[in-house]
Amino acid sequence: MSLKGIVQGATNRVASKVGALNSKTSELGEARLGICQSCPLFKASSSKCEECGCFMKTKVLARSSRCPLNKW
Helix, strand or coil: CCHHHHHHHHHHHHHHHCCCCCHHHHHHHHHHHHHHHCCCCEECCCCEECCCCCEHHHHCCCCCCCCCCCCC
């Protein structure tokens, strides 16, 4: 994930915590996270992907991010 994507994901994660995230991005993140949670490479204990090493609760909120396995 690019630096821009990391910043976007982190900014959107903070916005979601304070109720300021727009609904379209929130819905996208929820859908992506649901896909990740059904993947055997997703570790629920850390919310981390074993394939890319990213923290998925942040990555899914970066609109420009992609799944390395092309699941979303």
